[in-house]
Amino acid sequence: MKGRFLLIVICVIFIFSCHDGQNKEVFSPKNNLSVEFGLTKNGQPFYIIWKDFETVIDTSYLGFDFENATSFLDNFEIVNSSTKNFNETWQMPWGEQLDVVNNYNELRVELQEKSDLKRKLNIVFKVYNDGVGFRYEFPKQDNFSEAFITEENTQFNLTEDYKTFWIPGDWDIYEHLYSTTKLSEIDASVKRNHPSLGQTYIPENAVNTPVTLVGKNGIHLSFHEAALLDYAGMTLKVDTDKLSFKSNLVGSRNTTYKVKRTLPFHTPWRTIQITENAPDLIQSNLIVNLNEPNKLGDVSWFTPMKYTGVWWEMHLDKSSWDYGMEMVDGVWTDTGKAHGKHGATTENVKRFIDFSAKNNIGGVLVEGWNTGWERWIGFENREGVFDFVTPYPDYNLDEVTAYAKEKGVQIIMHHETSAATETYEKQQDTAYALMQKYGMHAVKSGYVGKILPKGEYHHGQYMVNQYNNAAIKAAKYQVAVNAHEPIKATGLRRTYPNIISREGLRGQEFNAWSSDGGNPPEHLSIVAFTRMLAGPIDYTPGIFNIKFDEFKKENQVNTTLAHQLALYVVLYSPVQMAADLVEHYEANPKPLQFIKDVGVDWSETKVLNGEVGEFVTIARKERTTENWFLGSITDEISREIEVDFSFLDENTTYEAKIYKDGKAAHWDKNPLEIEFETIEITKNSKLKFYLAEGGGLAISMKKN
Incomplete structure (x- = not known):
């Protein structure tokens, strides 16, 4: 343990020796994640993300290229910085749950060029317990009124060769099958010219987001963006040698720039969900939390x-x-x-x-x-x-x-x-x-x-x-x-x-x-x-x-x-x-009964188990009836799962209607074999179920 601590200290000393000493840091509410922001000696902005003192995103640089203007690359100084914490609970008018906790700590860094133009750029980080979001803000300023962005240079430098679930960085569609490879083995060119797809354009070895990564120690990462408004969508260019992603904005054949904005404006949030297991990725509300509150007011005219x-x-x-x-x-x-x-x-x-x-x-x-x-x-x-x-x-x-x-x-x-x-x-x-x-x-x-x-x-x-x-x-x-x-x-x-x-x-x-x-x-x-x-x-x-x-x-x-x-x-x-x-x-009529019964609007969601690309089990509680419903699916491998029903209400008995794969069910050889069973369960129940190859399990649970 002493050796590990010494190694961390040495790494921190090395990082600070390469930079200008103005580094800023912000932790998540539970102190499990932290973001360090700093400038190199020549004024180039960078960030690092840590999880439990382990580097998740190594030194990654930030900046922009512009048409007919000097790039935002270096020559910056920090003119101001501030931190704050935020904690609220807001309600979804419809959704996977009713109450959403929005709890983060924020770091805002205000940068200014040392050059004569003294252009300004702010970078804001919001650090949650399950991930990080950050965006660029272009404040109103002299000498910079309109930005013609030819590329956003946001890096995500990773620390291991993650198992990666990806589709190619297509500028027109997301309708590709997922590939599962090591990060170092991503090759989007193999997905070009798919015979069943429309017009596609893949200019780089890049992936679309969300792209999800699984580490050797069980860490799960997913890269995406939030609040995409009046900006180009972001794909991620892959450097298979350096094990890194870099933002690659979708362009146009009609302009030499990719984004045109009048100042002031801000970019979408660049998001990294960071969890210790696969189910917590689904449970995360990072993406919706990074969006502004409801601007429409009452939308009860829409019925799920x-x-x-x-x-x-x-x-x-x-x-x-x-x-x-x-x-x-x-x-x-x-x-x-x-x-x-x-x-x-x-x-x-x-x-x-x-x-x-x-x-x-x-x-x-x-x-x-x-x-x-x-x-x-x-x-x-x-x-x-x-x-x-x-x-x-x-x-x-x-x-x-x-x-x-x-x-x-x-x-x-x-x-x-x-x-x-x-x-x-x-x-x-x-x-x-x-x-x-x-x-x-x-x-x-x-x-x-x-x-x-x-x-x-x-x-x-x-x-x-x-x-x-x-x-x-x-x-x-x-x-x-x-x-x-x-x-x-x-x-x-x-x-x-x-x-x-x-x-x-x-x-x-x-x-x-x-x-x-x-x-x-x-x-x-x-x-x-x-x-x-x-x-x-x-x-x-x-x-x-x-x-x-x-x-x-x-x-x-x-x-x-x-x-x-x-x-x-x-x-x-x-x-x-x-x-x-x-x-x-x-x-x-028997399987139809589940469709008749199942809800679409939920007050709670519980992801009970799962592994990316293998299987997942989710239970949801319907808002209007308080009935619970459960779904579990698997890939081409059959498996036995155990369901712990401890999410159910106390002192309540439920009638559980179970729809499960038959013993000889198989996605190709025998896809229609299904068994039906009705039993009583409580929150103390634990049951094992067989999922056939390509199979599933559905349960409706109504209070007696």
């Missing part, structure tokens, strides 16, 4: 819900999004050539409404209801193609919405923009007003295809503003947004709680049409510890007809049926789709 819809049948080729109209003199016209496969018909949607009303499902999504689907893919000029207020001839909007209201079911609007941003901007007010007229409070938006105007990417500053401004405008019409092909989630749901969910990952539809075999059994056991750390996921679970041979014999879902049920608890979203066809649910 399960929903069905006209969607999966199109991916199975049972029906189509388009009707079969033709463009005549710039107007979509029914020329009598309808092909008869259109899915969004009045009759079909009423069938989904009836099913939802009968089975405690609050909404119905209708895709393909509006004109324009005949020529939205493959056409360079997609501006003006979609009309977000005009239905196809076989979809009676008045009749459908009146019928849904009578049945107590909400219609979820769908806006596929085809990434034609100018068309969507022009029509947003009219489209949202139409929703308000019919009492629709949720929209699923899509941005499939190359961004228009040409040269922009999905994750650059231009599109960050498109996504966020659309949601902010929607709030004025009491509309909540579930974005697909989106910019990454960064916790803005706290500030704008009408940002309810998003895709931002390789979703369920890849199982229906991907040429590479779909999503492997391990996929969601990785997603829970990577993408889900960023925020709610609209993954569309609940496929009962796993093989769907009558539609596509070469494709299937690569999980068991019990795994699909467990996803309603494991993957969080305030809108959860029962994605399969009505007839498949009606043919399986």
Whole structure:
């Protein structure tokens, strides 16, 4: 022990000998994490992060490159610094839990160049017990009024060759399968030109965030960003030799800079979640806490819900999004050539409404209801193609919405923009007003295809503003947004709680049409510890007809049926789709019962166990009923897990309905074998369960 202490002292002496002696330090509330900030002798800013006196992030430098201006690299001096502590508890209007503790210690450092311009830069660190967030602030100042940022040079220098779970630093999509390699073995080039993906751009050996790392001693790290507003999304360039990440902002082919901002402004938070185990990553509220409080006020007009819809049948080729109209003199016209496969018909949607009303499902999504689907893919000029207020001839909007209201079911609007941003901007007010007229409070938006105007990417500053401004405008019409092909989630749901969910990952539809075999059994056991750390996921679970041979014999879902049920608890979203066809649910009333019962809005979440890429078990308590629900999933390896039910209420007996893999269940050979059991449990109960290969476990627990 004395030797270890001596080593730490020597390291600290060495660090200070290389720097100018102005180093500042801040600890987490529990003193388990600390951040040291300093300047080198030539005035270059750096930081170091420690956990329990072990270096987690070694000396890492900070700065910016600008167009037509000297870089923020060195020549700085510290003109002021301050620290403060902060502790509050705020409430989520909807979410994984009701009460959120926001407790951190802050270090603010004010820098100024020694040169004649004396430009200023502030760096703010917030240190939590489970991680660190820091951002740059550009204060109002003389000699610096507008920043044209060509690159942000934020380093994250690591101290070991971590096991890393990553997807490539794509400027357009997040719909890649995760790779699991050592940090030194990351090669994003192997993920280029994926046959099932749209336009992609990977200029560097870089990864998207969140990227999660596991150390030899059990430490878990996840790198991401929070509060991404009016700035380019950040990928992380990988130096496989030095074992480090460096910020690599998403750019544009239309400008030589990546971010343009007028001072004063601040960047998004750069976040590092640091925990001793995998479950604590999911339990962390670092990302949402780094966002500003609710700016919308009361959003009770949005109701968390399960929903069905006209969607999966199109991916199975049972029906189509388009009707079969033709463009005549710039107007979509029914020329009598309808092909008869259109899915969004009045009759079909009423069938989904009836099913939802009968089975405690609050909404119905209708895709393909509006004109324009005949020529939205493959056409360079997609501006003006979609009309977000005009239905196809076989979809009676008045009749459908009146019928849904009578049945107590909400219609979820769908806006596929085809990434034609100018068309969507022009029509947003009219489209949202139409929703308000019919009492629709949720929209699923899509941005499939190359961004228009040409040269922009999905994750650059231009599109960050498109996504966020659309949601902010929607709030004025009491509309909540579930974005697909989106910019990454960064916790803005706290500030704008009408940002309810998003895709931002390789979703369920890849199982229906991907040429590479779909999503492997391990996929969601990785997603829970990577993408889900960023925020709610609209993954569309609940496929009962796993093989769907009558539609596509070469494709299937690569999980068991019990795994699909467990996803309603494991993957969080305030809108959860029962994605399969009505007839498949009606043919399986016993597993359907879990979907009928399971909640979507929670007062508590407990991550009971798990390892990244292997398995995870999560229990959640429903706000309105105080019933508990549990979901557990595994990768392609079968395993036995023990569930400790000590999270349940004292002196209470629960009726537990258990949905578990059968003894011969297997994600490929026998995915539909499922067993049902009803028993009584209390907080003193401990039970063991078998998870098959690619399998799962779902339990509903109601108070007796």
